[in-house]
Amino acid sequence: MLSLTNIKIVLIETSHTGNMGSAARAMKTMGLSQLCLVNPIIKPDSQSISLAAGASDIIKNAQIVSSMQEAIADCELVIGTSARSRHLQWPHLEAYESGDKIINEVQQGHKVALVFGRERVGLTNDELQKCHYHVSIPANPDYSSLNLAMSVQVLCYEIRRAMLLRIDHPKQPIEENAYPKDIDLERFYQHLEQCLIKTGFINIHHPGQIMSRLRRLFTRARIEQQELNILRGILTSIDKQQ
């Protein structure tokens, strides 16, 4: 069954009431309902709810959390929006590819987070590195600043388009390997860090960039569940040696 409730739209530090309402409306026109607000600068109060017009239910039911980590904890796939021009080497999706990718995951029962950054500055590099893919909307190089709600509209439109295509032309989801939830990856990173501290590879007083580099590597590679099991097994075996 194809349901869009496993797709979460994550807005980080939204600062304009109107944008929150317009984003909620954009989601609802495309049939999406799960909104998660990370540290909203404006509160989803009565004003933003009234600006959301017929989509106020989405704002009322929004999950509010204090970190991106928390927002994506239960998700197997995390996609972050980013202007094309960033020079970060990272797995990339065009907007028109993202819908199919997301629907394919949803069909396998996975939860997906689609993450939008702040109105002016987007996502930080740190946040982008928590994403398995970056998605960009092709824009006029001379005037590329789609506003937040417009970006939500276009990407939710692509999700709906991919869903309708899947309904019209049913196909089995492409069998991908099982992927761990973000929260399980976090447990692995903690385990890894403790282990490397114990082995002395990481100096707890001067940890340096080691963990963030390892995170980058594993996120980009999108660790499969089975691989995670192996890695955890390795760590446990190291633990036992000591």
Place this chain on the structure above:
Amino acid sequence: MLSLTNIKIVLIETSHTGNMGSAARAMKTMGLSQLCLVNPIIKPDSQSISLAAGASDIIKNAQIVSSMQEAIADCELVIGTSARSRHLQWPHLEAYESGDKIINEVQQGHKVALVFGRERVGLTNDELQKCHYHVSIPANPDYSSLNLAMSVQVLCYEIRRAMLLRIDHPKQPIEENAYPKDIDLERFYQHLEQCLIKTGFINIHHPGQIMSRLRRLFTRARIEQQELNILRGILTSIDKQQ
């Protein structure tokens, strides 16, 4: 050469300043620049220009006309936006097909009008019947009201996507037959009406629905230039008989 300047976004009787500005921004992010306002309820004044932020040039340069007829006079292809649910039998494009259709025409040097209706009530049936195609954005049946600027954003995005695809994978435009401009079609309809009045088929005092039915038929069929020449020839031959 692929240039988007042959594509005209036509907004009919826009009534909110904010919508005009947002529509202009949406166009510009996707590289479109030609805006035509038909009987705008709000004037493109300093307020709407300031709301358009970096896209104020588009509002300043907008063509302002008093009828849809005038807006589309120089266009070979006219596409009107419409909710899917209308029960008008008419050639229909899905949003994702419309970009390719439009770019294909542009590649042949044709002018294209993409027409958006009033905020609340959209296009009238009369206006829809002036269009060769209707295009709709797939939406949540329980909440299908995309606002004006959001619709402009999605369809302009599809145009840009189709353009980039054409650049990445060059192909010859699908050779379509030449099509007359709308203004030439109008001349034909006038000629036809005069002719049918002269033959007595149309009673000038009780003209009934004949002309609007003929217009519907020919618009739906999208008369080719050569066919138009033939039809005009027929009318002239009838004129001479009398």
